[in-house]
Amino acid sequence: MNIEIPSREEIxxxxxxxxxxxxxGxxxxPDRTSYMVSKAMQDAGYEIIPVNPMIKEALGVKAVSSLKEIDGHIDIVNVFRRSEHLLPVAEEFLEADADVxxxxxxxLNEEAYKLLKDKGYTVIMDRCIKVEHALTK
Incomplete structure (x- = not known):
């Protein structure tokens, strides 16, 4: 299976x-990529919700242990977990009120990609959200 990434225009x-x-994740x-990327997105005006059972807060926001703990709609679930962990995150994504x-x-994870695409979700893999945001301003 080929993983098809939306075009830069769609992103x-x-x-x-x-x-x-x-x-x-x-x-x-502050020296971790997930922190730096999320801080940049927060600085750009996005609401960031940390999802990590190992921390209490990040970027001044209380962390939650799982996507299921988030009240309300989520526009994007941005994942900083190794590829082999993407399928369980995708399965949890299906239980959340999220779009992308x-x-x-x-x-990259083909199983996670197929699971979500088959259910009609937008899936973006192997792209940095901070870079894409800078390129599509």
Missing amino acids: GKILKKSRRIAVV LSDQ FWAQLGL
Whole structure:
């Protein structure tokens, strides 16, 4: 199976209409990529919800242990977990009120992709949300 990534134009439209991003695997350590990328998105005006059972908060926001703990709609679930962990995150995504599943740069999982695409979700893999945001402003 080929994983098809939406075009840069489509990604730009997604980012323009989105406001709320749940970040799975967000670290509370400022030197970690997940923190730096999420901080940039927060600074750009997005609401960031840390999803990590190992931390209490990140970026001044209380962390939740799972997507299921988030009240209300989520525009994008941005994932910073190794590729082999994407399928369980995708399965949990299906139980959340979310639109877009986004796996960060270097992350791909065909099973997770197929599961979500077969259910009609937008799936973006192997792309950095911060880079895409900068390129589609």
